[in-house]
Amino acid sequence: MKELLTQTxxxxxxxxxxxxxxxxxxxxxxxxxAKWIDGKLNxxxxxxxxVEPQEWDLPLAHEGPRCLHRMPYAxxxxxxxxxxxxxxxSRILEGYVPPYDATCxxxxxxxxxxxxxKTNLDEFAMGSSGEMSAYGPARNPWSLDHVPGGSSSxxxxxxxxCQCFVALGTDTxxxxxxxxxxxxxxxxxxxxxxxSRYGLIxxxxxxxxxxxxxxxxxxxxxxxxxxxxxxxxDSTCRAExxxxxxxxxxxxxxxxxxxxxxxxxxxxQAIEAPVLANFRASLDTLAGAGAEIVELDFPLADYCLPAYxxxxxxxxxxxxxxxxxxxxxxxxxxPDLLARYLGVRSRxxxxxxxxxxxxGTYVLSAGYYKAYYDRARRVRGDIRASLDDMFRRVDVLxxxxxxxxxxxxxxxxxxxxxxxxxxxxxxxVNLAGTAGINIPNGFGERDGVRLPTGLQLVCAxxxxxxxxxxxxxxxxxxxxxYTPPQWVAEALxx
Amino acid sequence: xxxxxxDHLCELxxxxxxxxxxxxxxxxxxxxxxxVEQVQRYTPQSSGPPLTLVDKVELRRDAPLSFDWPEDxxxxxxxxxxxxxxxxx
Numbered sequence: 253m254k255e256l257l258t259q260t261x262x263x264x265x266x267x268x269x270x271x272x273x274x275x276x277x278x279x280x281x282x283x284x285x286a287k288w289i290d291g292k293l294n295x296x297x298x299x300x301x302x303v304e305p306q307e308w309d310l311p312l313a314h315e316g317p318r319c320l321h322r323m324p325y326a327x328x329x330x331x332x333x334x335x336x337x338x339x340x341x342s343r344i345l346e347g348y349v350p351p352y353d354a355t356c357x358x359x360x361x362x363x364x365x366x367x368x369x370k371t372n373l374d375e376f377a378m379g380s381s382g383e384m385s386a387y388g389p390a391r392n393p394w395s396l397d398h399v400p401g402g403s404s405s406x407x408x409x410x411x412x413x414c415q416c417f418v419a420l421g422t423d424t425x426x427x428x429x430x431x432x433x434x435x436x437x438x439x440x441x442x443x444x445x446x447x448s449r450y451g452l453i454x455x456x457x458x459x460x461x462x463x464x465x466x467x468x469x470x471x472x473x474x475x476x477x478x479x480x481x482x483x484x485x486d487s488t489c490r491a492e493x494x495x496x497x498x499x500x501x502x503x504x505x506x507x508x509x510x511x512x513x514x515x516x517x518x519x520x521q522a523i524e525a526p527v528l529a530n531f532r533a534s535l536d537t538l539a540g541a542g543a544e545i546v547e548l549d550f551p552l553a554d555y556c557l558p559a560y561x562x563x564x565x566x567x568x569x570x571x572x573x574x575x576x577x578x579x580x581x582x583x584x585x586x587p588d589l590l591a592r593y594l595g596v597r598s599r600x601x602x603x604x605x606x607x608x609x610x611x612g613t614y615v616l617s618a619g620y621y622k623a624y625y626d627r628a629r630r631v632r633g634d635i636r637a638s639l640d641d642m643f644r645r646v647d648v649l650x651x652x653x654x655x656x657x658x659x660x661x662x663x664x665x666x667x668x669x670x671x672x673x674x675x676x677x678x679x680x681v682n683l684a685g686t687a688g689i690n691i692p693n694g695f696g697e698r699d700g701v702r703l704p705t706g707l708q709l710v711c712a713x714x715x716x717x718x719x720x721x722x723x724x725x726x727x728x729x730x731x732x733x734y735t736p737p738q739w740v741a742e743a744l745x746x
Numbered sequence: 747x748x749x750x751x752x753d754h755l756c757e758l759x760x761x762x763x764x765x766x767x768x769x770x771x772x773x774x775x776x777x778x779x780x781x782v783e784q785v786q787r788y789t790p791q792s793s794g795p796p797l798t799l800v801d802k803v804e805l806r807r808d809a810p811l812s813f814d815w816p817e818d819x820x821x822x823x824x825x826x827x828x829x830x831x832x833x834x835x
Contacts, residue, residue, distance in 0.1 A: 358816070458795075484813075484814075552788075554784070555784065555785055555787075555788050557781075558781060558782045558783070558784040558785045559785055561778070561781070561782055562782050562785065569759060573760070576760075593760045594760060594761070594762050595762075597760055597761055598761055598762045598763070598764075601761070603767070603771070606759075606761055606763070606771075607771070607774060607775060607778065609759050609761065610755055610756065610759050610761065610775060611775070611778055611779075611782070612759075613755055613758050613759040614755055614779070615782070617755075617758065623786065624782065624785070626794070627785050627786070627790060628782075628785055629794035629795065629797075630790030630791075630792050630793060630794040631785055631788060631790050631794075632794060632795060633790065633791075633792030633793060633794040633795055634790050634791055634792045636792075636795070637791075637792060667777070668774050668777060668778055669777055669778065669781045672781070
């Protein structure tokens with residue numbers, strides 16, 4: 253039965269609904285394997301050991317669009333889960349147990365999906381390699397010496413290494429798409445507001461968005477049908493009822509599709525050779541199917557990263573002010589209030605979080621506000637306008653997801669700016685509030701190891717159904733199908 | 747950045763840095779500042795997304811409303827009083 257763990261959620265949905273596959277047995281098998289293999293991967297921070305109530309065995313009365321149900325899934329440890337520790341990868345929240353579920357966790361539970369546990373991440377989702385977790389880094393299943401990407405490192409690893417079928421992450425600057433690219437799975441960031449952020453521990457509220465890791469674009473659509481719902485508890489949620497599965501299965505007319513390619517993201521100085529080679533091969537596939545490839549100029553590309561880091565640092569310095577050693581997690585011992593704030597925050601936050609809080613405080617301070625924060629905000633306005641213009645000329649944009657292959661642990665820790673460059677091709681999506689998806693598009697060699705690469709497709713805001721359809725049909729064009737790394741497949745066969 | 751200004755920044759951010767981490771921290775922070783300064787080279791055309799939408803929001807009058815709780819949503823917990831945390835309650 254273990255071979256079932258390598259399938260997609262879509263492939264298992266029918267057998268589970270018909271009773272040919274027992275969902276409780278599947279969940280037990282998945283839980284046992286995930287825990288066993290995690291000794292090598294460190295993808296999980298907390299396991300959900302609780303046994304689901306017996307009424308979960310009753311047949312589901314299902315109406316409407318097909319949803320993900322009775323599937324083992326995992327969530328990044330930045331979503332609130334009732335009765336289960338939620339740390340955000342930080343020591344400052346160690347032992348914090350929320351009294352409520354995030355809306356998307358509640359919706360997945362409502363469909364009787366089985367939560368495996370909470371996955372590892374860069375502290376408060378601030379990082380691009382998974383190395384900033386206070387609980388030790390997750391490891392890339394394609395090579396344990398290489399980073400899995402970040403910040404949703406554990407969720408990407410868990411889906412790639414058969415520890416669950418679907419996982420949730422968050423994407424503030426590429427934190428779903430980039431680790432998905434590094435781990436060879438599909439990673440989708442929806443348009444801003446399409447999934448409720450209620451119960452998501454905030455980092456930079458104007459860019460934060462829950463996202464989905466899966467083994468196919470169809471599994472992403474299935475998960476969207478489950479969690480992309482209106483929510484009165486999040487005033488920014490703009491989800492409207494839509495059957496994403498039906499949308500992705502609609503016929504695709506390739507000869508009517510215009511694919512934009514941003515020439516600044518084709519620079520061999522910035523993009524590693526194997527990544528660029530696989531990207532060009534993907535463009536050839538799209539063109540071969542009949543799509544029109546349009547080269548576009550995006551002069552603002554150079555300013556996306558600096559503007560992004562000013563904006564998110566400013567927002568994080570404000571959002572993280574709430575961690576004071578009184579209300580959440582670690583409590584201070586100091587009798588004096590100010591000493592307690594200082595003590596708990598200084599011991600509880602890691603170096604990268606402190607850097608961003610300081611940068612945010614600096615760019616918001618009276619003397620520098622105009623020069624940094626206000627200017628970055630206006631650059632963001634121009635980026636949005638520029639993308640609006642591009643989307644008048646094309647239906648989707650295509651870029652490499654990450655400029656590099658996965659790198660070795662420690663390789664970029666000394667230079668924070670080099671680390672930030674990992675987000676080169678992804679942050680413009682977050683600044684514009686639009687959607688992007690990573691689809692695995694091959695492998696490249698680095699340090700003598702074969703490592704995955706990814707193609708990023710981006711659509712205009714709230715044109716997510718079109719994006720998922722193109723992604724799904726691209727998978728069919730290339731014949732790509734999820735396969736686990738060899739050692740994981742061998743472990744399953746044992 | 748001068749040490750005095752850096753210390754003031756830490757104070758504003760409610761953070762203290764240990765002496766042994768200070769040197770590396772300042773070096774990396776300077777590097778970040780140089781990086782984000784690149785935005786100065788560009789003159790934006792737009793006024794940026796609005797920081798507040800208050801002038802567009804029509805506030806309703808305060809009145810009790812019924813809220814349609816989702817059936818499976820938890821609403822049976824109470825946050826303890828702060829005084830309980832301090833052992834005074």
